[in-house]
Amino acid sequence: xxxGEMPIANGFLESSEFDREHFxxxxxxxxxxxxxxxxxxxxxxxxMFNETYAFFSGSSLFMAEHFEKFAGDVMAKFLRDVxxxxxxxxxxxxxxxxxxxAQKGIKHLGIEPSANVAEIARKQGINTIVEFFNRSxxxxxxxxxGQADVFLAANVMCHIPYINSIAExxxxxxxxxxxxxxxxxxLGDVIRNTTYDQIYDEHTFLFSVHSVQYLFSQIDMExxxxxxxxxxxxxxxxxxxxKGVRPIGESVQMQLQVERTLGLTSPxxxxxxxxxxxxxxxxxxxxxxxxxxxxxxIAGYAATSKSTTIINYCGITTEHLDCIYDTxxxxxxxxxxxxxxxxxxxxxxxxxxxxxxxxxxxNHKSEIMAKEQDFIANGGRWITYVPQVRVLx
Ligand code: JHZ
Ligand code: SAH
Numbered sequence: 001x002x003x004g005e006m007p008i009a010n011g012f013l014e015s016s017e018f019d020r021e022h023f024x025x026x027x028x029x030x031x032x033x034x035x036x037x038x039x040x041x042x043x044x045x046x047x048m049f050n051e052t053y054a055f056f057s058g059s060s061l062f063m064a065e066h067f068e069k070f071a072g073d074v075m076a077k078f079l080r081d082v083x084x085x086x087x088x089x090x091x092x093x094x095x096x097x098x099x100x101x102a103q104k105g106i107k108h109l110g111i112e113p114s115a116n117v118a119e120i121a122r123k124q125g126i127n128t129i130v131e132f133f134n135r136s137x138x139x140x141x142x143x144x145x146g147q148a149d150v151f152l153a154a155n156v157m158c159h160i161p162y163i164n165s166i167a168e169x170x171x172x173x174x175x176x177x178x179x180x181x182x183x184x185x186x187l188g189d190v191i192r193n194t195t196y197d198q199i200y201d202e203h204t205f206l207f208s209v210h211s212v213q214y215l216f217s218q219i220d221m222e223x224x225x226x227x228x229x230x231x232x233x234x235x236x237x238x239x240x241x242x243k244g245v246r247p248i249g250e251s252v253q254m255q256l257q258v259e260r261t262l263g264l265t266s267p268x269x270x271x272x273x274x275x276x277x278x279x280x281x282x283x284x285x286x287x288x289x290x291x292x293x294x295x296x297x298i299a300g301y302a303a304t305s306k307s308t309t310i311i312n313y314c315g316i317t318t319e320h321l322d323c324i325y326d327t328x329x330x331x332x333x334x335x336x337x338x339x340x341x342x343x344x345x346x347x348x349x350x351x352x353x354x355x356x357x358x359x360x361x362x363n364h365k366s367e368i369m370a371k372e373q374d375f376i377a378n379g380g381r382w383i384t385y386v387p388q389v390r391v392l393x
Contacts, residue, residue, distance in 0.1 A: 001274045002027040007337035008043060009200040009308040010054040014334060022047065028199050030270045035210040037187055042161060043201050045132060053114035054330050055305060057096040062367045064096060066231055071100035078150055078179050085149045088141065088173060090133040091156025095121030102126045109145060111137065134162060138169030147175040153182035158205045163215060171219050180240040188262055189234025191269060193387040196277045197306035208264045209255045212238050225249040233363040233386065281314045283389040288320040291356055299354040300324030301368065302361025303331050303343050312338040321358065325349040353380050362386045
């Protein structure tokens, strides 16, 4: 399925940069052999992840709590009986998860290629190297620091096109009894809720237990446990160990069965998904047009990466949205990728309530609703497109 020409999802730009903006054909395909859903073409990793990277993990309180619990669970489950453990996290960003290990004095290392976010972590005393992880970096880490007990990754494994090198790197890096724990947006939730906005340049893959199992089976590692998560609109946490070293929990077979029932292994499911995407696109743009035809104002809320797909695929422009309110300093004062909608400081939302607000940050709905209660009290209405296009009551 092609979503057409797309810009870099996190490429928020100045007006002077409009004529140099990079676009690529955003097409996604399903591989019947490895069961992976993946982008066909993608910008180079350095074009997306660099010293001006615009996503800061700490922008959500809900996610900060999630990562505190994630760190605590891993410590309790896998590190209690290990003396002097060593933990490595890739895509550690501003240190949102690793700081809980650093605070406990646990030996740790973050691998984070985006220098600006890595710097925030370093300033908090979190050991971080600015690199793209791959097999050869794993070998260097083993040389310099020794093998790790735990390998962690959140919302990064599915971002890396050379995924086989990553899997091999994990194997090289871990001690024989070590464990890799990672989570990413889950294909099952994307299919269930038609959240096609999870497809954008950074998301090379949409994982399922089937595709992750296939990936690691090629290097004699296996999925020993899976745990669904309610983050980012529905994610899955995978636990991976060397083959035969740890018992395989029931959750794996159970989730594989769920995936067969959902049709995640058959091409027809994706034909149906494509039709739904096309329908949702028409419904959303028609709703925005209907609102505008009544001379009502609409603003976007949260300039998420996902919104780049929604905006550019649905043909949303400055005719529909006055601006997008957001909390990230590096995005404020710039323009959204592709459609060039102005990004405005969220603090100004309450001074200029629009009639309608399009909720691009639906995965942060509870956090946003809690702090924006006055918007509704002042007669404002939320528009959502997950799991259906509608005005919230
Ligand atoms: P949020 C990013 O996706 C990119 P995004 C990446 N590819 C990925 O997979 C996930 O993160 C992990 C704003 N916001 O978290 C701040 C508000 O304005 O859905 C940010 O600009 N007000 C790595 O970008 C944006 O939302 C708020 O109250 O889709 C972050 O969006 C909150 C909570 C957020 O991630
Ligand atoms: N784990 C955090 C950050 C996710 S953003 C969270 O869940 O909130 C994805 C991060 O992965 C970015 O900071 C990006 O710079 C980093 N990244 C991208 N490719 C990488 C690679 N090959 N190795 C390590 N990190 C990578």
